[in-house]
Amino acid sequence: MIPGERRLVALAAAATWFALALQLYLVLWSRWQIEASLLGGLVHFFSFFTILTNTAVAGVLTAHVSTCDSKWRRICLRPAVSSGVMVSIVVVGVAYSLLLRNLWQPQGWQWLANELLHDVLPVAFVLYWALCVPKGTLRLWHVLAWAIYPLVYFAYLLLRGQSIGVYPYPFLDVSKLGMGQVWLNALGVLMAFLGCSVLVLAVDRWWGRRGTR
Numbered sequence: 233m234i235p236g237e238r239r240l241v242a243l244a245a246a247a248t249w250f251a252l253a254l255q256l257y258l259v260l261w262s263r264w265q266i267e268a269s270l271l272g273g274l275v276h277f278f279s280f281f282t283i284l285t286n287t288a289v290a291g292v293l294t295a296h297v298s299t300c301d302s303k304w305r306r307i308c309l310r311p312a313v314s315s316g317v318m319v320s321i322v323v324v325g326v327a328y329s330l331l332l333r334n335l336w337q338p339q340g341w342q343w344l345a346n347e348l349l350h351d352v353l354p355v356a357f358v359l360y361w362a363l364c365v366p367k368g369t370l371r372l373w374h375v376l377a378w379a380i381y382p383l384v385y386f387a388y389l390l391l392r393g394q395s396i397g398v399y400p401y402p403f404l405d406v407s408k409l410g411m412g413q414v415w416l417n418a419l420g421v422l423m424a425f426l427g428c429s430v431l432v433l434a435v436d437r438w439w440g441r442r443g444t445r
Contacts, residue, residue, distance in 0.1 A: 368440015
């Protein structure tokens, strides 16, 4: 255990929960101002890959500092689970920087929530994975298991979009880009996800072999 590990992980967990709570408040407040459904705002909030993935990050970090043994905690702390979450949060950060950052200029509290969810917390979780997660246990089938998450999310996004005509990300907006372009965009993101997964697997194996010497 590195010096101050528990306090640092607790700080990262608190920052993640704070960012999620702040973003939820901003979403619900904007819905309240236009007298739109708050329940609809809650559903919309959890329709973002960013939110779902940061929630997983918060869960893993919280499990790490929790002193209560439970099945949930043991699952969260499995290296395969922590590594899959790391791949997902890295994709969140990279995709945002490459595809979304230049499309808007958030201000005030929205800027803070945005920076935490897309920049600060992905870096923090990579450091957590590097310093706190045991290495050498990952296998190739884990890469395929991790890919289930973005595939299920994409299927949900298409079904929801066809139902209500709302897409959370512009590069996946079928109404504006057409189904063919959206499939190409989704395939590009999936390839990036798989590439990151393979890289994490390679680093894990190398690190694990180094640690056994």
